[in-house]
Amino acid sequence: MKSWNKGRAEEIIQAHRNTQGAALPILHGLQTEFGFVSEEAIPMIADALNLTRAEIHGIVTFYHDFRREPAGRHVLKLCRAEACQSMGGDALAARVRERLRLGWSETTDDRSVTLEPVYCLGLCACAPAAMLDGRPVGRLDRESLDALLDGVQP
Amino acid sequence: MTARFFVPRDSGSLAVGADEVAVALASAARKRNTPVEIVRTGSRGLYWLEPMIEVATPKGRIAYGPVDPRDVDALFDAGILGGGPHALRLGPPEEIPFLKRQTRLTFARCGVVDPLSISDYRAHGGWRGLERAIRLEPAMIVEEVIQSGLRGRGGAGFPTGIKWRTVRDAESVQKYVVCNADEGDSGTFADRMIMEGDPFVLIEGMAIAGIATGAAKGFIYIRSEYPHAVATMAAAIEAARREGWLGKPAAGSFNDFDIELRVGAGAYVCGEETSMLESMEGKRGVVRAKPPLPAHHGFFGKPTVVNNVLSLASVPIILSEGAQFYRDFGMGRSRGTMPIQLAGNVKRGGLFETAFGVTLGELVDDIGGGTASGRPVRAVQVGGPLGAYFPRTLFDTPFDYEAFAARDGLIGHGGIVVFDDTVDMARQARFAMEFCAVESCGKCTPCRIGSTRGVEIIDRIRHDVEREANLALVEDLCSTMKFGSLCALGGFTPYPVMSAIRHFPEDFGASPRLAAAE
Numbered sequence: 001m002k003s004w005n006k007g008r009a010e011e012i013i014q015a016h017r018n019t020q021g022a023a024l025p026i027l028h029g030l031q032t033e034f035g036f037v038s039e040e041a042i043p044m045i046a047d048a049l050n051l052t053r054a055e056i057h058g059i060v061t062f063y064h065d066f067r068r069e070p071a072g073r074h075v076l077k078l079c080r081a082e083a084c085q086s087m088g089g090d091a092l093a094a095r096v097r098e099r100l101r102l103g104w105s106e107t108t109d110d111r112s113v114t115l116e117p118v119y120c121l122g123l124c125a126c127a128p129a130a131m132l133d134g135r136p137v138g139r140l141d142r143e144s145l146d147a148l149l150d151g152v153q154p
Numbered sequence: 155m156t157a158r159f160f161v162p163r164d165s166g167s168l169a170v171g172a173d174e175v176a177v178a179l180a181s182a183a184r185k186r187n188t189p190v191e192i193v194r195t196g197s198r199g200l201y202w203l204e205p206m207i208e209v210a211t212p213k214g215r216i217a218y219g220p221v222d223p224r225d226v227d228a229l230f231d232a233g234i235l236g237g238g239p240h241a242l243r244l245g246p247p248e249e250i251p252f253l254k255r256q257t258r259l260t261f262a263r264c265g266v267v268d269p270l271s272i273s274d275y276r277a278h279g280g281w282r283g284l285e286r287a288i289r290l291e292p293a294m295i296v297e298e299v300i301q302s303g304l305r306g307r308g309g310a311g312f313p314t315g316i317k318w319r320t321v322r323d324a325e326s327v328q329k330y331v332v333c334n335a336d337e338g339d340s341g342t343f344a345d346r347m348i349m350e351g352d353p354f355v356l357i358e359g360m361a362i363a364g365i366a367t368g369a370a371k372g373f374i375y376i377r378s379e380y381p382h383a384v385a386t387m388a389a390a391i392e393a394a395r396r397e398g399w400l401g402k403p404a405a406g407s408f409n410d411f412d413i414e415l416r417v418g419a420g421a422y423v424c425g426e427e428t429s430m431l432e433s434m435e436g437k438r439g440v441v442r443a444k445p446p447l448p449a450h451h452g453f454f455g456k457p458t459v460v461n462n463v464l465s466l467a468s469v470p471i472i473l474s475e476g477a478q479f480y481r482d483f484g485m486g487r488s489r490g491t492m493p494i495q496l497a498g499n500v501k502r503g504g505l506f507e508t509a510f511g512v513t514l515g516e517l518v519d520d521i522g523g524g525t526a527s528g529r530p531v532r533a534v535q536v537g538g539p540l541g542a543y544f545p546r547t548l549f550d551t552p553f554d555y556e557a558f559a560a561r562d563g564l565i566g567h568g569g570i571v572v573f574d575d576t577v578d579m580a581r582q583a584r585f586a587m588e589f590c591a592v593e594s595c596g597k598c599t600p601c602r603i604g605s606t607r608g609v610e611i612i613d614r615i616r617h618d619v620e621r622e623a624n625l626a627l628v629e630d631l632c633s634t635m636k637f638g639s640l641c642a643l644g645g646f647t648p649y650p651v652m653s654a655i656r657h658f659p660e661d662f663g664a665s666p667r668l669a670a671a672e
Contacts, residue, residue, distance in 0.1 A: 020454065021416075023436030028378075028417055049436070062438040062595075064420030065378055081340035082535055085585070086498035086573045087526070119422060119589065121379050122343040123169050124571070125201035125496065125503030134381055138169030 001035040001070070008033065009041055017048045023059050027066055036067035071114040072107040074152040077131040080117045083124035092128050092145055093117075099149060112153050156189045157235045158210040162265065164197035164350050165382040166343065171223065172205040178223035179207070182230050196351015198265030199505030200252055202526075208247060211237040217244040252502055252521065257483060259491050260468045261344075261507045264351035270389050272397050275354040281399070283470030287362045288407040295366035296322055299469065301477035303489025308334055308425075308462030309537065309566040309642075311488075311555045314469075317459060320449040321367040324457035329369035331360050331459045332434070332452070333466055335376040335383070336418050336425035339538025341497040341569030345463035347505060349376065349383035352467070353390035354399075357413060359466030361404055362473055364411040367459055372413040375430050378420055388415055422539075422593040426641045427460040429595060440595045441641045462567070464493055483509035488554040496522045498571035508553075515549030518572060529574035533582075533658065537566025539589055540646035542653035543573075543582065562653065564646070579658035584612040586650040590643060600635045601644025607631060608651065615662055625655065625662065 002008065012029040016022050026045055030037050037060050046053045060066050078093055100108055100115060107114040123129035126138030132148060140148075161167075161176045176192055183190040198217075200206060206219030216237035218229060225242060232240040244250055247265075258264075267274040275281070287295050300315030321329055333356065337345040348356060360372045376384050391413050394400045404411040416434050418424050424433045428442035431453055452458025468490065472480045480490045488510035494517060496503050501523035518524070518534055525531055533543045542563035544551070551557055558565045573582075587608030596602045611628045615621055632648035639645040655662055 021434050021436035024416065024419060024433060027419065058438055059436070062421065063418075066419060081589075082539060082582070082585070083340045083498040083569075083571045085582075086571055086577070118379060118420075119593070120338055120340045120342075121165075122337060122346040123166050124341050124343055124498065124569070125500070126166050126169050126204070127498060129169060131379075136165045136169035136382075138166065 002033055004034050004038045004040070006040065006044075009038070009044060013041075013044055013048045022049060023056070024063075027060060027063075031066055034070070036070045039068070072111045074112060074133055075114045075116060076148075076152070077116045077118040077121070079119070079121050079123070079127070079129045081120040083120070084128040087127040088141075089128040092140055092142065095142060095145060096149070099146075108153075110154065113149070156191050157183070159190060159192045160195050160208040160210070160215065161192055162197040162204065162206065162351075163194035163269075163382075164265075164347060165380070166201055166347075167197050167204045167206070168382070170204050170220070174223045175205045175207060175221050175226065178226040182226045186230060188235070193268050195267060196264045196269050196347060198247055198253060199261065199347060200250065200502070201504045202502050203244065203250075206244070206247075209234055209237060213237065214246055217247040217250070218242045219244055252504065252506070255521065256507050257491050257509055258507050259471050259480070259483075260355070260464055260493055261348070261352070261505060262471070263355065264347055264505075267352065269351050269353055269386060270393055272354065272393055272399075275352075279474065280354055280470075281358060281405075283473035284358045284361050284399070284405055286473050287365050288405060292322060292366050292368065295362060295473065298477045299366070299472060302472045302480040303477075303484070303487075304465060304468055304472060304480065305488070305555065306462055307464035307468070307492070307567065309339075309564070314461060314465050317449055317461070318363065318366050320447070321369070321457045321459045324450055326457050328371075329367055329457045329459075330453045331363045331367065331369045331372040331461070332431070333360060333372065333374040333463055334425065334427060334430055334460055335374050335380075335463050336430060337380070337463070337567065338377060338422040338425045339540075339567050339569050341535065341538060341571035342495050342567045343497070344493040344495050344505060344568065346380050346383050348463055348467050349380070350386045353387050354394065355467045355470055356387070356463055357390060357394050357399065359469040360413060361399065361411050362469050363459055363461065363466060364404070365407060365409050367457075369459065370410040370412070372411065373416055373434060373453070374413060375416045375418060375424070375434060377418040377425075384415065384417055391415065421595075422589075423595045423641070423643050426643065429641070430460070431458070438595070440597050441643075443640060464567075485509075485511040485552065486554055486556060488556070492553065492565070492568050494553065495569045496572070497569060499525045499527055499574050500570075500572040501526050510554050511552050513549065514544060514551050514553065514570075515546075517553065517570060518549065522570075522572065525572060525574040527574045527576075529576065531572055532575040532577050533573045533579060533654075535571045535573070535582075535650065536569070537564040537649075538569050539586065540564075540642055540649055541566050541569075542649045543579065543657060544653070545657040547657075562649070564649065579654040579661040580612060580616050583651045583654040583662075584609055584616070586647055586654075587612060590647040593643060595643070598639045598644055600638035601647070604631055604635045604644065605647065608635075608647070612651075618663060621663055628655070
């Protein structure tokens, strides 16, 4: 993840601004580069798309994916949906929150891990499932979950 | 002689260690100075056997699974290169009962081919549908799809051919074909499997739709939770362009057709077609009123076909084999095959494509083998988070659009989530309301606010606070949400909630009066 940089952000916005319905490609571009969508980006996007800052704010905040602040070094998305629930997903989630002392969408104090809820990864026949830094993990149990967390916590 | 292994790159297989197995295979081969080729394929969809690897032998491919990297040396010693015996040997994959019982029309190539090899695709029957479509009058292509009886596989079950005809008849210079790949229902992964395992079939289906309707541009809107599907589709589109199957003109026809990918951003409601179109137009995914239909007024106001991945992926075989071939499978008004997904607490989870008509009980007990935990099956949610929970007493329901609707259920996108007897149905009902609240686009008051109130009411019921009054209230709330919501998110949340209360009243501490009504 690169640190927020206005010049780089402007490049990303310009690269996508002529796409039909450019807002989501722009926002994805910014989040891929910086890991979040900075408040500073809002007026820049509004300007490029000839929309109001309020409209851009509305778009960014509608979608669960877009973070308003940088994430930790690692992002753990844990599935909270029905198929994973049927295989004990709720208990695993409780275990993670207890161990990391986090609520959903929060980051540990040492900035090592951000925990995010996700509603279905399409790994429903390998439940309970999660995604760690974009890597899918299935058939989780307490042991493998602890091993996963050991790998990302100092 | 170079040995040839097939190891899935499907994200479900990756999630249980397929990459590590591929590395171990390469390493073991190197150690033994054996040249190997490892082909990464989609998954065959027998997830309880993943990582499931196959080896090419003179007698055909032999499967082994579930393979752990630590098993690889022993597999080599046991003669895996010749398909030799081992505890993990499954034999020819087509003979595995779970697969043998299926009718794989849409999923014919998934797990068999290299998803990014155009020549592999062609060798397995690919492009034949498009080649025939190019020689037909567009009106004839539409007629073929109508005659096939294909109904939208996303969940609504609307006749695909009728939708295409509407767009074809609309007068506009610009038209679009949009593939809805926002497969957000828990318990479903068929779209993901196709995009990761046989992406060209989707491209071919969309190209046929383009010719039939007069659209020169297609979009695929894939949810962001499917990064491997996004990457695979992007690579497949590139390959198709390089070989001339997409472009100006496409595939040796007179039509231009190209496809652009769009990625969602974590909103379940964007699986609703008008919400998806709003999202593609760069806005909040707020649901639109219909009429006008997207077929008349869709992407930026132009006539637009919106179809699910499986609907489009079923078109090539309809064109290459003919409408009657597809139509001959199925029952009643549900024709063709349905890729059913067995998920959750099920012993044999995976993709089961079959003609409509098999019963829910056969799917769960016989094919799925009951629960993974070994405990009794207590409830099954069919059709995703907006689908009803069915008890064992309804297991004789055939998998058919009308049969499920008759019992206040729905088959939706074909997902079946199995729960054992540790499930608390009041918690499930609460989750249904919670999920609606999290994912509501906010337009309709009954959905936006009713869902939050629904969570609170169910919590009161669970804590025995004015239980009878609150049970009556949640039923009334559900009626308001059902009739007062513009789309299925608010409109169908009553399905899981009321089915849980009706079929599992004991979890809601219901009075003997309610329980006796069962």
